[in-house]
Amino acid sequence: MTNKLPDNLHRDTLAVRVAIDPSQYGENSEALYMTSGFIQPDAETAARRFAGTEDGYTYGRTSNPTVTSFERRLAAMEGTEAAIGASTGMGAILMMCMGLLKSGDHVICSRSMFGSTINLIGREFGKFGVETSFVSQTDVGEWKAAMRPTTKLLFAETPTNPLTEVCDIAALAALAHSAGALLAVDNCFCSPAMQRPVEFGADLVTHSGTKYLDGQGRVMAGAICGPSKLIVDVFGPVVRTAGMTLAPFNAWVVLKGLETLGIRMQAQSANALAIATWLENQPAVARVYYPGLASHPQHELAMRQQSGLGGAVLSFDLRGDTADAARVNAFHVINSSRVMSIATNLGDTKTIICHPATTSHGRLTEVQRQAAGISQGLVRLAVGLEHVEDIKVDLLRGLDGLK
Numbered sequence: 518m519t520n521k522l523p524d525n526l527h528r529d530t531l532a533v534r535v536a537i538d539p540s541q542y543g544e545n546s547e548a549l550y551m552t553s554g555f556i557q558p559d560a561e562t563a564a565r566r567f568a569g570t571e572d573g574y575t576y577g578r579t580s581n582p583t584v585t586s587f588e589r590r591l592a593a594m595e596g597t598e599a600a601i602g603a604s605t606g607m608g609a610i611l612m613m614c615m616g617l618l619k620s621g622d623h624v625i626c627s628r629s630m631f632g633s634t635i636n637l638i639g640r641e642f643g644k645f646g647v648e649t650s651f652v653s654q655t656d657v658g659e660w661k662a663a664m665r666p667t668t669k670l671l672f673a674e675t676p677t678n679p680l681t682e683v684c685d686i687a688a689l690a691a692l693a694h695s696a697g698a699l700l701a702v703d704n705c706f707c708s709p710a711m712q713r714p715v716e717f718g719a720d721l722v723t724h725s726g727t728k729y730l731d732g733q734g735r736v737m738a739g740a741i742c743g744p745s746k747l748i749v750d751v752f753g754p755v756v757r758t759a760g761m762t763l764a765p766f767n768a769w770v771v772l773k774g775l776e777t778l779g780i781r782m783q784a785q786s787a788n789a790l791a792i793a794t795w796l797e798n799q800p801a802v803a804r805v806y807y808p809g810l811a812s813h814p815q816h817e818l819a820m821r822q823q824s825g826l827g828g829a830v831l832s833f834d835l836r837g838d839t840a841d842a843a844r845v846n847a848f849h850v851i852n853s854s855r856v857m858s859i860a861t862n863l864g865d866t867k868t869i870i871c872h873p874a875t876t877s878h879g880r881l882t883e884v885q886r887q888a889a890g891i892s893q894g895l896v897r898l899a900v901g902l903e904h905v906e907d908i909k910v911d912l913l914r915g916l917d918g919l920k
């Protein structure tokens with residue numbers, strides 16, 4: 518079916534049309550293949566499939582047709598040759614690191630990356646002799662100064678959580694390639710509907726499918742997108758032996774999620790921009806962090822990389838004479854909400870409100886938190902699909918009391 522698709526289709530069309538392979542029943546919605554094993558036509562075919570000289574499904578840890586459909590559709594949307602699913606976003610990053618790194622290799626990461634990514638690469642891979650430098654999200658000079666002859670991988674995430682700092686993908690790709698290293702980008706916050714890192718020179722793209730790809734907060738999933746020689750020859754064997762395999766049911770959910778990704782990102786970005794603009798004029802708010810605002814330090818770069826959209830995540834600092842007073846104000850705004858969910862995930866149709874300093878970044882020391890710019894008055898919103906006026910009223914319930 519996919520083979521019959523014409524070339525040069527728009528991304529919205531790819532999102533609903535790539536990888537439809539109806540069974541003998543001709544179903545129009547993608548089938549879900551719940552099976553751990555696959556019947557082999559004969560012993561000879563089984564032998565060839567296990568030797569890798571013939572394509573075909575053998576065992577669910579290696580691959581599954583529903584997972585393949587998700588991988589093909591995501592690769593088409595990211596503009597990469599191939600993709601490989603993983604059980605979670607962290608499973609995808611683990612797969613990437615196992616595939617690319619060995620003892621003595623060096624990695625450079627932004628200091629503002631997802632906390633579990635920092636712990637996985639810095640602490641867990643540190644145990645196996647992988648060395649990591651953590652540098653500024655926005656200062657390419659710091660990345661350059663950190664380069665070593667053993668540097669194999671530069672890994673960036675843009676925009677970051679919760680302060681929405683944006684890094685220059687093209688500049689980091691040029692730096693990596695000048696030294697024979699690879700650039701990987703965690704594209705969780707933007708998704709391929711808004712940002713395609715390979716268009717700016719990145720080699721690999723990682724995803725937490727748990728976030729916007731699913732988009733409705735239902736399942737855990739992850740993926741790596743990139744060239745076939747890495748996806749098939751390097752990461753395929755890792756998933757087969759290490760088992761961070763994407764489950765067929767979860768693959769089916771995110772495959773269907775991809776169909777509405779484009780309109781969700783448009784609508785949630787529009788809601789977030791309206792709320793960010795409005796928050797900038799609230800007297801209790803000291804500062805708003807959102808790439809879609811002209812006041813954002815990397816606004817122009819963000820608009821260039823993100824198809825003119827700011828994304829759905831924003832943060833704001835509440836005023837307060839002391840850190841304690843600012844935290845009391847932040848808790849008051851969060852606790853006054855009657856529509857938004859108090860939770861720490863993102864990428865849902867439901868707006869989520871949280872206090873990073875005591876949740877996602879609660880395990881940092883106060884000095885580390887201050888270095889990361891995460892104050893006690895900071896509140897993060899992951900804006901969903903509710904009517905924007907209802908979210909404003911929900912925020913005002915708390916903000917009004919602060920004047």
Ligand SMILES: *Cc1c(COP(=O)(O)O)cnc(C)c1O
Pocket residue numbers: 605606607608631634674678703705706724725726727728737738739
């Ligand atoms: C959530 C997240 C991850 C990890 O994804 P899981 O699916 O929760 O394992 C990685 N990177 C970023 C930027 C995330 O927000």
